[in-house]
Amino acid sequence: MTLCFPRGSLPGMNPPAVRTSDAHPEDVALVAASQKGDQAAFGELVRRYQRAVHRLAWSLTRNDSDADDLAQETFVRAWGAIGRFELGQPLYPWLARIVTNQAFSLFRRRKRRPETSIEPLVEAGQQWGVEDDPAEHTADAERDARLRACFGELAPEHQAVLALRAVQDLSYDEIANVLSIPIGTVMSRLSRARGELKRRLAERSGEIT
Amino acid sequence: MKHLTDEQLSALLDDALPAGERAAYDAHLADCEACRARLAEASALDGSLGRALTHDPGEGYFADFAERVAKRIAERRLDARGERPLGPAPEAPKAQKWWLMSPRGLALAGSTAALLVTAGLAWMRFHSEQQVVSALQQASPRPTMTGIEKQSAPSENDEAKAQAPPAASAPAETRDADRLRAPATGSAPNPGAPRDLARMQEVRTLPDGRQVPVERSKEGASSPSREEAGTQGFAAPATGSAIAQMKKRSVAPAADASAPAPATAQAGAPAQEKEELQSSRKDAAAPAPALEAAPPPASAPRPAAAFSTDTARGQSFREWGAAKSIVRGGRADDAKLNANTNSLSGLVARCGKVRDARGRVVAGAQVTAIRNGVHTVRTDAEGSFCIDGLKAGDTLSVMHVGFDPHTVVVTPMTSLAITLEPVGTLGPNSTMLMGKQQPSPSFSGAVGAHTGAPSESALAPSPDVYAGQSSGVRQLVRDARDATSVARRERTAQGFERAAKQWAAVLGQVQGAPADDARFQYVSALRDAYQLEPTADREGRLRSAITAFLALAPATLPERATVARWEAELSGATGR
Numbered sequence: 209m210t211l212c213f214p215r216g217s218l219p220g221m222n223p224p225a226v227r228t229s230d231a232h233p234e235d236v237a238l239v240a241a242s243q244k245g246d247q248a249a250f251g252e253l254v255r256r257y258q259r260a261v262h263r264l265a266w267s268l269t270r271n272d273s274d275a276d277d278l279a280q281e282t283f284v285r286a287w288g289a290i291g292r293f294e295l296g297q298p299l300y301p302w303l304a305r306i307v308t309n310q311a312f313s314l315f316r317r318r319k320r321r322p323e324t325s326i327e328p329l330v331e332a333g334q335q336w337g338v339e340d341d342p343a344e345h346t347a348d349a350e351r352d353a354r355l356r357a358c359f360g361e362l363a364p365e366h367q368a369v370l371a372l373r374a375v376q377d378l379s380y381d382e383i384a385n386v387l388s389i390p391i392g393t394v395m396s397r398l399s400r401a402r403g404e405l406k407r408r409l410a411e412r413s414g415e416i417t
Numbered sequence: 418m419k420h421l422t423d424e425q426l427s428a429l430l431d432d433a434l435p436a437g438e439r440a441a442y443d444a445h446l447a448d449c450e451a452c453r454a455r456l457a458e459a460s461a462l463d464g465s466l467g468r469a470l471t472h473d474p475g476e477g478y479f480a481d482f483a484e485r486v487a488k489r490i491a492e493r494r495l496d497a498r499g500e501r502p503l504g505p506a507p508e509a510p511k512a513q514k515w516w517l518m519s520p521r522g523l524a525l526a527g528s529t530a531a532l533l534v535t536a537g538l539a540w541m542r543f544h545s546e547q548q549v550v551s552a553l554q555q556a557s558p559r560p561t562m563t564g565i566e567k568q569s570a571p572s573e574n575d576e577a578k579a580q581a582p583p584a585a586s587a588p589a590e591t592r593d594a595d596r597l598r599a600p601a602t603g604s605a606p607n608p609g610a611p612r613d614l615a616r617m618q619e620v621r622t623l624p625d626g627r628q629v630p631v632e633r634s635k636e637g638a639s640s641p642s643r644e645e646a647g648t649q650g651f652a653a654p655a656t657g658s659a660i661a662q663m664k665k666r667s668v669a670p671a672a673d674a675s676a677p678a679p680a681t682a683q684a685g686a687p688a689q690e691k692e693e694l695q696s697s698r699k700d701a702a703a704p705a706p707a708l709e710a711a712p713p714p715a716s717a718p719r720p721a722a723a724f725s726t727d728t729a730r731g732q733s734f735r736e737w738g739a740a741k742s743i744v745r746g747g748r749a750d751d752a753k754l755n756a757n758t759n760s761l762s763g764l765v766a767r768c769g770k771v772r773d774a775r776g777r778v779v780a781g782a783q784v785t786a787i788r789n790g791v792h793t794v795r796t797d798a799e800g801s802f803c804i805d806g807l808k809a810g811d812t813l814s815v816m817h818v819g820f821d822p823h824t825v826v827v828t829p830m831t832s833l834a835i836t837l838e839p840v841g842t843l844g845p846n847s848t849m850l851m852g853k854q855q856p857s858p859s860f861s862g863a864v865g866a867h868t869g870a871p872s873e874s875a876l877a878p879s880p881d882v883y884a885g886q887s888s889g890v891r892q893l894v895r896d897a898r899d900a901t902s903v904a905r906r907e908r909t910a911q912g913f914e915r916a917a918k919q920w921a922a923v924l925g926q927v928q929g930a931p932a933d934d935a936r937f938q939y940v941s942a943l944r945d946a947y948q949l950e951p952t953a954d955r956e957g958r959l960r961s962a963i964t965a966f967l968a969l970a971p972a973t974l975p976e977r978a979t980v981a982r983w984e985a986e987l988s989g990a991t992g993r
Contacts, residue, residue: 254483267470352469399427
């Protein structure tokens with residue numbers, strides 16, 4: 209057997225179909241209660257999804273204050289619109305849609321302000337454990353910062369699709385659902401986004417080395 | 418067939434192709450090194466990006482996040498900005514207490530539970546491994562009593578705050594009150610939600626929400642860290658997100674599986690073990706008792722998966738990469754598997770199941786058992802496989818397109834619930850961005866905590882085999898080569914093992930020809946280490962590495978013959 213990539217069809221094919229229809233029973237109950245005005249239930253939903261929402265918000269804004277604002281605002285809006293949420297649907301794609309829509313409008317407002325390089329560096333450095341070698345931190349942090357900077361230069365729709373895929377690990381179905389675009393568009397957009405990111409990264413690495 | 422287009426590669430990477438197309442692409446990939454390299458590169462970039470764009474603000478941030486949202490909603494309402502929230506906020510005071518309750522303790526307990534429970538499994542399976550022991554020792558200080566105490570706060574608060582002010586009208590006040598209250602839980606009127614560890618250990622909450630007393634005398638004698646793991650396993654909070662759950666499902670079952678770890682003895686009494694295991698699994702899936710004690714009307718019991726998944730994310734888990742890497746691939750999966758695990762000749766499992774990192778079963782994966790001869794099967798539609806005559810000491814390799822190969826040496830304690838990681842994934846064990854030199858995940862089973870180093874790298878393909886790799890990978894390669902040079906100069910087994918570890922780190926990042934080279938360097942270093950100071954340990958690692966190499970290297974690779982010769986030397990048998 210000579211293959212690093214043995215033949216055979218992948219089972220997990222179209223995993224999204226399974227996952228999108230998979231609304232948590234608990235979520236359904238909580239959403240139903242929220243729709244009746246039960247803030248407790250909604251609070252529980254917030255706690256369940258706060259991390260995922262914040263993670264997406266952070267990946268799209270790459271700074272703490274915007275991410276915090278975006279994440280909070282997402283839930284505020286979700287509460288305002290929970291009555292229109294179709295019961296039985298998975299909640300996260302809906303929340304993610306709110307996050308990305310808000311991020312888009314933030315992009316528009318800011319005209320895609322270029323990334324600063326200092327802040328991400330510092331933040332990235334803070335994530336490493338104390339036992340790690342500082343020199344390694346710096347190198348890692350630089351790589352991360354470069355990657356973030358390149359990512360920040362991408363078109364908003366490319367950022368969104370990449371963040372949903374690479375950070376949130378959503379399936380194409382789910383991404384299509386979140387962004388309200390066809391699956392084929394998800395596929396082509398992701399490919400373009402990756403190509404563009406790679407190109408920018410190469411450019412930037414060229415500048416640096 | 419022409420080379421794959423960027424879009425095809427992209428979709429392949431995402432596992433988003435129809436099965437028909439996929440097969441054709443797989444076939445092409447099998448023959449096309451260039452496309453394999455592109456796929457690996459794209460995969461690595463995705464992984465790097467995922468890491469670079471991920472930021473964990475820490476538990477503290479989320480502790481009062483919901484409160485802040487509530488406050489914002491309240492302000493918005495006062496502002497009367499036209500987005501009229503649906504909830505008739507002023508009524509439902511009870512609900513609002515719940516809404517405002519501090520989730521800090523829950524979050525903390527949850528993280529801790531996942532960590533400890535995972536570590537628990539590692540302990541059980543590798544209790545002889547000093548490293549795991551030390552990992553556990555490290556793990557235990559982290560969980561705090563506060564986490565456990567606070568987790569009880571919700572139910573008390575629920576009772577005690579029946580007349581608490583509504584969230585909308587006095588959020589700040591409630592927050593303060595909450596802060597004051599949380600640490601003082603022990604003195605709260607409700608005695609049922611205590612800081613009393615023993616009490617908590619004796620109550621088990623069934624999935625239907627009933628609480629039953631439970632005999633835990635066996636665990637009574639266990640070490641403190643194990644006790645904590647057990648306790649907090651029940652109490653894990655539902656701070657998880659569905660997304661995290663999807664993404665980290667591989668971690669959650671690990672927690673499930675590890676729940677029995679403290680409770681089960683060695684292999685002595687399979688039936689009892691199984692029974693305990695089952696009940697422990699129920700426990701792991703049961704909602705937190707403290708929450709159940711006075712559940713809010715709208716809150717359904719929370720699934721264990723949600724807890725452990727969420728809490729397994731991020732820094733905390735990153736710090737426990739060692740434990741995780743040992744546990745990886747060793748999680749029990751379902752009852753059937755557990756039964757199999759326990760019932761086989763020599764206590765070695767014969768059947769297993771292969772899943773991907775999201776917990777989806779992987780059908781068609783190639784499972785190869787190697788010892789005296791090679792026995793290969795493929796997983797069925799359910800991801801299950803059985804290998805007759807599997808024995809302790811066999812090396813099991815699991816491979817499937819798009820995933821890193823997974824290799825494990827079978828021991829009586831080996832669980833055959835295998836989790837495959839996507840190719841080049843920069844997970845918690847990855848090295849490129851972490852800067853940590855850890856064994857490749859795919860080799861964690863074979864290699865254990867420390868690995869060896871390459872020696873006959875003169876035989877390796879030309880140095881520029883890594884030319885197309887990212888700068889991070891190239892740096893790893895430089896480090897590995899340096900380590901190899903040093904080892905050759907000093908001629909110490911430890912030096913070669915360090916080098917091997919470096920190569921394993923490279924191996925975790927590359928695919929195709931570079932991986933072949935790195936794997937060879939890795940085997941070579943292990944061999945040098947073994948030759949300098951032969952130990953059973955080193956022999957085992959070398960054997961595993963050779964097996965993996967031979968299982969994975971293309972037939973045309975010149976180094977194959979060398980490694981086959983090494984294998985023959987080692988076992989006196991004919992190398993394959």
